[in-house]
Amino acid sequence: MYLRDIQQALGGEVIGEAGAPLTGVGTLEGAGANQISFLANPKYRGALASTAAGALIVGPAHRELTTLPRIVAANPYAYFARVAQLFSAPPAAVAGVHPSAVIHPGARVAATASIAEFVSIGAGAVIGEHAVIGAGCVIGEQATIGDGTRLAARVTLYRRCHVGARGNIHAGVVIGADGFGFAPDFTPTAGAWVKIPQTGGVRIGDDVEIGANTTIDRGAIDDTVIGNDVKLDNQIQIGHNCVIGDHTIISGCVGIAGSARIGRRVMIGGAAGILGHLEICDGAIISAMTLVTKSITEPGTYTASMPLMKHEDWLKNAVQLRRLDALADAIKKGGAK
Amino acid sequence: MYLRDIQQALGGEVIGEAGAPLTGVGTLEGAGANQISFLANPKYRGALASTAAGALIVGPAHRELTTLPRIVAANPYAYFARVAQLFSAPPAAVAGVHPSAVIHPGARVAATASIAEFVSIGAGAVIGEHAVIGAGCVIGEQATIGDGTRLAARVTLYRRCHVGARGNIHAGVVIGADGFGFAPDFTPTAGAWVKIPQTGGVRIGDDVEIGANTTIDRGAIDDTVIGNDVKLDNQIQIGHNCVIGDHTIISGCVGIAGSARIGRRVMIGGAAGILGHLEICDGAIISAMTLVTKSITEPGTYTASMPLMKHEDWLKNAVQLRRLDALADAIKKGGAK
């Protein structure tokens, strides 16, 4: 593939000639003569001089920073991602149903779909065109998988849960397990938790990515809803009846309690926690390991993590932290303003 | 189903006539004329006036707050949960063993149990009456599943682990993986970790719910023990030799290190962490994302999370937090009392 081929596929302006055919992408530091790299962040411009890449993608402001063959694109990073996609088609999947798969009565599997070994597809489920269902997946009754959606191995979709088109769902994901709802029925000496049946489902939009071992619970009465183009990393937990807006992106290990409403284009850092029954407005940014305990109504970045300390410093500071209110009182009484 | 049918099944007092047959449950805001809703928390009493529900469940103190057909029950929320169960039986499961399942020699499967496709049941394992084992589950050698317990798809129970009766275990759960135990055997220049075999098992009581992708490790020598009516949400990690008392309820993403002893009716909020070799007394409440670093010996609520701040405020406060001990010293030297 030459620069001209890329430009014809993706647009942009070519400057210079590609001296060698390109076989892939690379970082500025790692790319060789047959690879194309990119500059998006000006702080890496120093690496331009020493890169061994055969070609570059740069933004309009950096078009003259290099003499290498290059493509000028409005968004070099997104352009680079699309170039990488050109070089890296997802693993091929052959249409058809593996003989070991169990397709229950009334399920409909598109002729162009690929169903791997040890897959179970429940009664009344629908698998869309060109969908790929990896080995060991379990699709519940009346669940639906949209066109072009790919499930890696060992994904579980419970009954009546729905995934849109062009999704990418990784191994170990569980969609539609019961939400966590129990009514306490105790006296001082006896009693038990009474399970609240979880009769809602899960609706997931188009172009959604879900990372390995992430779990999304079904709703109690209404559905849990994940918007379009939502990107979820690994080991995220989403409670029942959450609603997550389009284009929101969530890093690994985040936990979201039931009935939280997350807006559009929200960004949530790794291992953050969101309590239930609150709202986070469009465009808000939550830092890593931050616990959100109340609604966020205006965009901005929100943080609630302890700063890192040497343990011996932490020990001393923690003592004071436990008596911070008393310290504040002392300041007040001491006359400090 | 009419109010009278519900009352006959579950008790309570009927006031008024049900004008229409009831087909399900709903929230005060969402229920229609064929649905029954409930009022448990007085702060929602304002919604009574506008609800379109066909019938209600209320407590004795609220019996006259509405003119709708209603059932008066001592615990309206628990009553509502039981009504919802009446309307929502768990998915039916046909007794019998799917022909693809592998039942190893010496395993005993009750005639009324349901074993789905691609299930593996190890030598000497026992599956109780009316148990339901979902597709792709792996039950280890000499493991036991009690009567009426349901495993969703892809649950793993290692050898010699035991689940009681009427349990509900969700997809991706792993019970009985090795506890995390290694003895360091290093010199300054060489060495390695030496694995401590994990030869105990896991014993889980009756009426236990375990959420998707939760993991419970087997004990090192003795067993890990989960009491009766314990409710575990998704993605919880329970280390080896933990003991968890009856009726304790734990929210998603909680991690509990080895040999922690958690009492009865403890409530643990999401993403909390419990260090190992400590005790938490009966009835204690741990807030979300709180790290418990020492034993808790008296009931109450315990918290250890940073409060949420705008990031720019956090930056300034974090600087002071790192030097809190010096600040306290300055207060003392400055004469503040």
Added chain:
Amino acid sequence: MYLRDIQQALGGEVIGEAGAPLTGVGTLEGAGANQISFLANPKYRGALASTAAGALIVGPAHRELTTLPRIVAANPYAYFARVAQLFSAPPAAVAGVHPSAVIHPGARVAATASIAEFVSIGAGAVIGEHAVIGAGCVIGEQATIGDGTRLAARVTLYRRCHVGARGNIHAGVVIGADGFGFAPDFTPTAGAWVKIPQTGGVRIGDDVEIGANTTIDRGAIDDTVIGNDVKLDNQIQIGHNCVIGDHTIISGCVGIAGSARIGRRVMIGGAAGILGHLEICDGAIISAMTLVTKSITEPGTYTASMPLMKHEDWLKNAVQLRRLDALADAIKKGGAK
């Protein structure tokens, strides 16, 4: 087995005679007359007087603290672990391929390997001598499993990922799912995330243990790398392109973001978080639930957790924590030094 047999297998010095054959190991409190226990930490020496163990393992400094038959070893805890291994071989596995397993063309399975039911082994994959692949595992194309490595049930290894020799990988582990990489391509009114193909792999060294439901993502361009003798607990998330040094040990629920470089013999406590693109030096210790936000360049223990408080104290302290910078300012203005 008698003390002499153990000494012949593992070295050390025998003192006294074993009166009874030994059948296993136990704690000082729990062991009976047929079990051997150990004393490593002097603070437990008080338990020596009351132990019912039939024999002990002690260090050179404690050789005369007991009159029980004993073995004196330089590292009693590691010695004990090895004795426990003598008494507890891992579950036997019969060589051969279960008839239900699907071995894709070009895969090579060693004759001494054991492949359980419902296993899928992709084209070109290689399974080493004496490897054990549990029920329901999915091994991707061109992936490799080293000699003697054991996979429990339902492990997923994506294409072109590699595990070394003598590994121990628990149920639900996912190795090689896509790293979390998306380029934003938004205008104020439209746009979407553009996926960056994850074309690297995962390389895992020898003698690595990986706990249940842990996930290790494949690299974006280069590989994600896990060194030799690394020990990972359950539900850990390791992002793309992380590099983890030999002998590092990580407790459960830890999340490590992409491109973090963790040194050798690092110890990371449970539920800690490590941000991406930073380094942690050899031998560093990270406390539980600590967020590492910058590189750590010198060994030592680092901590960033809130101390536990009664909730009513926390409420008061949290108010002051939110205005800590203002408090510091007040101290300064008040003349405190």
